[in-house]
Structure formats: C-alpha cells, structure tokens
Amino acid sequence: MQRRDFLKASLAASAVAIGSSATAGVTTQPIDTRKVSTIAFPEKKPLITYSDRPPLLETPREAFTQAITPNDEFFVRWHMPEIPTHIDPDTYKININGLVKQELHISLNDLKTKFEQVEVTAVLQCGGNSRSAYKPVAGGIQWGSGAMGCAKWKGVRLRDVLNRAGLQRDAEWIGFNGMDNAAYYETPNFIREMRIDELDDHVILAYEMNGEDLPYLNGYPLRLVIPGKYSDSWVKMLSNITVTKDYQELFFMDVAYRVPDNDCECESPDEKYPRTKPITNMNVKSVIGWPTNNTVVYHNSHLVVRGVAFDDGHGIKDVLISTDDGKSWKPALLDKDANRYAFRAFRFAFKPNKYGKVNIMAKAINRLGNEQPFAHEIKWNHGGYKYNGIDVVTIEVV
Amino acid sequence: MKKIILTTILSVSALFAQVDEPVEVPYIPFEIKMGKGFDAIQANCLMCHSFGYIINQGPQSRKHWHGKVVKMVKHFKAPITDEDVEITTDYLFEHYGNGKLE
Numbered sequence: 001m002q003r004r005d006f007l008k009a010s011l012a013a014s015a016v017a018i019g020s021s022a023t024a025g026v027t028t029q030p031i032d033t034r035k036v037s038t039i040a041f042p043e044k045k046p047l048i049t050y051s052d053r054p055p056l057l058e059t060p061r062e063a064f065t066q067a068i069t070p071n072d073e074f075f076v077r078w079h080m081p082e083i084p085t086h087i088d089p090d091t092y093k094i095n096i097n098g099l100v101k102q103e104l105h106i107s108l109n110d111l112k113t114k115f116e117q118v119e120v121t122a123v124l125q126c127g128g129n130s131r132s133a134y135k136p137v138a139g140g141i142q143w144g145s146g147a148m149g150c151a152k153w154k155g156v157r158l159r160d161v162l163n164r165a166g167l168q169r170d171a172e173w174i175g176f177n178g179m180d181n182a183a184y185y186e187t188p189n190f191i192r193e194m195r196i197d198e199l200d201d202h203v204i205l206a207y208e209m210n211g212e213d214l215p216y217l218n219g220y221p222l223r224l225v226i227p228g229k230y231s232d233s234w235v236k237m238l239s240n241i242t243v244t245k246d247y248q249e250l251f252f253m254d255v256a257y258r259v260p261d262n263d264c265e266c267e268s269p270d271e272k273y274p275r276t277k278p279i280t281n282m283n284v285k286s287v288i289g290w291p292t293n294n295t296v297v298y299h300n301s302h303l304v305v306r307g308v309a310f311d312d313g314h315g316i317k318d319v320l321i322s323t324d325d326g327k328s329w330k331p332a333l334l335d336k337d338a339n340r341y342a343f344r345a346f347r348f349a350f351k352p353n354k355y356g357k358v359n360i361m362a363k364a365i366n367r368l369g370n371e372q373p374f375a376h377e378i379k380w381n382h383g384g385y386k387y388n389g390i391d392v393v394t395i396e397v398v
Numbered sequence: 399m400k401k402i403i404l405t406t407i408l409s410v411s412a413l414f415a416q417v418d419e420p421v422e423v424p425y426i427p428f429e430i431k432m433g434k435g436f437d438a439i440q441a442n443c444l445m446c447h448s449f450g451y452i453i454n455q456g457p458q459s460r461k462h463w464h465g466k467v468v469k470m471v472k473h474f475k476a477p478i479t480d481e482d483v484e485i486t487t488d489y490l491f492e493h494y495g496n497g498k499l500e
Contacts, residue, residue: 042421051451052426081447085420137455137462139469184446184475216421 025380054078059146065289069149098243101166122227131384138384155206227341266379309364435489
C-alpha cells in the first residue's frame with residue numbers, strides 16, 4: 001500500500017522535475033513469445049536460447065507449474081565465455097585463503113564426508129529476470145519470465161568451512177571466484193564479494209541439485225547458494241574463496257547489478273539517478289505456468305490455473321487470481337509450505353463462461369503484506385532489475 | 399572380476415556423465431547481416447561473446463549502440479580503436495537500428 005502511494009507521489013514529483021519533454025520509462029508484461037531452440041545444450045532439454053558463448057538459456061513458462069524446476073529445464077546464465085570443459089572430481093579442490101588462520105584446499109570428497117551435510121530448497125532468480133518488460137530497453141539480456149527456478153540444494157554451510165579455516169581478526173569481506181574466464185585477459189573476472197556479517201547459516205556451498213550432481217551448466221562441481229538473494233552472487237564452478245579486510249573494487253560489484261538508491265528504486269532513462277545500491281533481496285513475485293499465452297480452451301471447460309510464487313524468505317501468504325482484468329480477485333489454493341525460500345506452487349480452478357480473449361492474472365502477497373504491483377505501476381531502472389509485476393496470461397475461449 | 403565391475407559402476411553413478419569427458423557447448427549459428435562494417439564486427443566483437451549476445455536487445459537507436467560499444471571498451475577493456483568504435487556503431491545502427499539517432 002505504502003509503496004503504491006509512494007509511486008504515485010514520485011510520479012507526480014518526477015513529472016514536475018523533468019518536464020514533459022523527457023522520455024518516461026514504461027513497464028509492460030515481459031516478452032513471452034520466444035520459442036525453445038531446436039538445439040539442446042549439455043544435460044539440458046532444448047530451452048529458449050540467447051547465446052552460446054557465454055551460454056544463456058531461459059526456462060519456458062510451462063515449467064512453472066511445479067514447485068521444483070527440473071535440472072534439465074533450469075535456466076543458465078554465464079558471464080564469461082571461457083568455461084572449463086572438463087573438471088576432474090577427484091582432483092578438484094576448493095581453496096580457502098586470505099585472512100584465515102590456515103589455508104584450506106578441500107576436495108569434493110572431503111566436503112561430502114568431513115562436514116555436516118545440509119539441504120535447502122531455494123529459488124535461484126537472475127536480478128534481470130523479466131527485463132524485457134522495461135521500455136526503453138534496459139541493458140542486458142532481454143529475459144522473459146524464465147530466468148528463475150527452484151531446486152533442492154545439498155552441500156555444506158559456508159560458515160562451517162570458514163570456521164574450519166579460522167578467520168583472522170580483521171577479516172571483513174569474502175570474495176568468491178569461479179572457474180569461468182573472460183576471453184580477453186584484461187576483462188575483469190566475475191568475482192563477487194560478501195560482507196562477513198551478511199553470512200548466515202542458510203548460505204551453503206552446494207554440490208547437489210535435486211538429488212543429482214550439479215549440471216555442468218549450473219556450476220558443476222560446486223556453487224554458492226544464497227537463499228533469498230538474487231543469483232548474481234551465487235558463484236558457479238567455485239574455485240576460490242578469499243577472505244580480505246578491505247573491499248576490492250570490482251566491476252561486477254560496483255557497476256552491474258545495482259539499482260537507484262532511492263525509495264522507488266527508479267529513474268528516468270534520460271537522467272540516471274546518481275547513487276546506486278546492490279539489488280540483494282528478491283521481491284515478491286509469481287508466475288503462471290499454465291495456461292500459457294494464446295492457449296485455446298473450450299467455453300465452460302474445467303481449467304486448473306497453476307503457477308509458482310516466492311519472495312526473499314518471508315514466505316508467501318496468498319496468491320490471488322483475477323479473470324476480469326483485476327476487478328475482482330479470488331484466492332488460489334497454495335501447496336503446503338515446503339520451505340520459506342522455495343517456490344510455493346498454487347492452483348486455481350477456473351471455468352471460463354465468456355467467449356473470446358480472457359486475461360488471467362496472478363498476484364502474490366507475502367507474510368509482510370507486500371504484494372505485486374501491476375506491471376505499469378513499476379518504475380523504470382536502467383539495468384532492468386527486479387521486475388515483479390502481476391503476471392498476466394491471455395487465453396482464447398471458443 | 400566381480401569386484402572391479404562393482405567399483406566401476408559405483409564411480410560412474412557417483413560421478414555422472416559430465417566429468418567423464420570434456421563437455422561441448424554447441425555452436426549456434428546466429429544469422430549475421432552482411433554489409434559495410436561487418437569485418438569490424440567480426441574483428442572486434444566476436445572474440446568475447448557470440449553474436450546472439452549482441453543482438454538480443456532488438457532494434458536500437460544509434461546512441462544506444464554507441465553506448466554499448468563504448469561500454470565494452472570502458473568496462474570490459476575491449477581493445478577497439480576509436481575508428482572501429484564508429485564503424486561498428488554504424489554497422490549495428492544500420493542493420494539492427496530503429497532509425498532514431500537518440
């Protein structure tokens with residue numbers, strides 16, 4: 001509620017400030033017309049394919065009828081094109097160094113046998129998921145709604161590993177580096193940093209996803225899992241964890257994955273907001289898995305609308321469905337709460353009794369009472385991050 | 399003999415296919431429009447990523463394309479000469495432009 005009022009207020013204010021000549025950013029439903037490719041990537045079904053170097057694959061909407069996204073449909077997003085093509089699990093080691101009492105080089109087998117094994121079911125979502133909703137085009141991959149998925153991750157607590165190494169007194173930051181490399185030696189590597197006080201027991205080093213080894217393209221053999229946070233810091237093919245006192249200045253920390261540091265996290269395309277902040281926690285969102293856009297259904301047939309909803313770990317309280325363009329809303333049935341970081345699957349019985357095009361809308365509300373805004377209420381930001389508009393699917397009733 | 403078979407099977411199931419041999423990411427032949435400046439694109443843009451990565455944003459203004467090329471140089475240290483910055487921008491605007499300068 002508060003957010004909406006604020007949006008209105010800031011809209012009025014910015015109209016005054018920038019005058020009528022400035023182009024305003026607008027937000028619509030993300031693009032949903034792309035088809036899966038004919039070419040399958042390793043261990044994947046054919047997915048929506050944006051690029052081969054680096055591999056960029058999007059999960060089609062249909063996968064979001066289920067609370068767990070299958071490994072072979074799970075989206076893929078690499079930053080750097082040079083990914084090792086072979087990793088030997090017997091010689092692979094994760095290195096822990098920097099301001100630690102004892103440097104560690106831990107093998108996969110040691111991770112699996114010498115630490116407490118933990119599991120967490122959590123949503124992995126790119127901060128730029130649904131970016132294609134923003135006009136003018138915001139920089140980056142023009143994702144539809146499928147740069148997300150939910151999996152059961154198994155591994156060890158990062159905290160346990162760091163404790164084993166022992167942190168020195170002035171340790172403040174932890175840097176994570178994966179094995180992917182830029183094609184050009186001067187391009188900055190994709191290194192992420194985290195403040196030690198951001199670390200909680202849910203952060204794990206995962207080697208397993210939905211009961212299998214991590215798929216190669218999802219970061220085999222080991223990746224960081226940070227439940228509740230956007231995936232920019234879930235470093236894949238992890239090779240090094242370095243503890244430092246000072247923050248290292250890094251492109252992928254300082255420039256990418258940031259939004260305007262104001263309450264609406266918005267700005268005008270002509271005038272970027274000067275201060276930015278990291279995208280961090282995910283906002284409340286839902287996506288309808290079925291029906292998909294342009295599905296043709298019979299009048300008075302019995303449909304079950306299915307989808308998933310999630311937030312940053314507060315948990316989903318309600319998902320409301322509208323079939324009359326938002327005039328009235330009815331609650332969907334929610335699956336039992338598997339885990340507060342996971343997809344909460346919902347379903348809604350719907351008997352279309354009107355011919356022609358019908359919009360089905362889904363709106364999630366979390367336990368804090370935060371609800372998804374309509375797409376057009378979301379204000380533009382130059383990176384196209386954090387879109388969480390009410391999802392709309394248009395079907396045809398015949 | 400039996401024992402050997404058992405261990406092999408175990409290690410296969412525990413390891414999974416991706417580690418047995420190098421994994422190949424398939425090559426996707428993205429269609430690239432031919433024309434003036436194409437050589438410069440090939441020389442300056444395709445070393446770090448595929449063409450698909452460049453054009454997925456749809457038709458854009460000249461300013462947008464110029465900004466992208468400059469971003470490559472500034473943030474990703476792409477070794478592109480000033481002259482080629484203009485040539486690649488012109489190519490992108492001509493073939494993947496929206497007709498607007500800004």
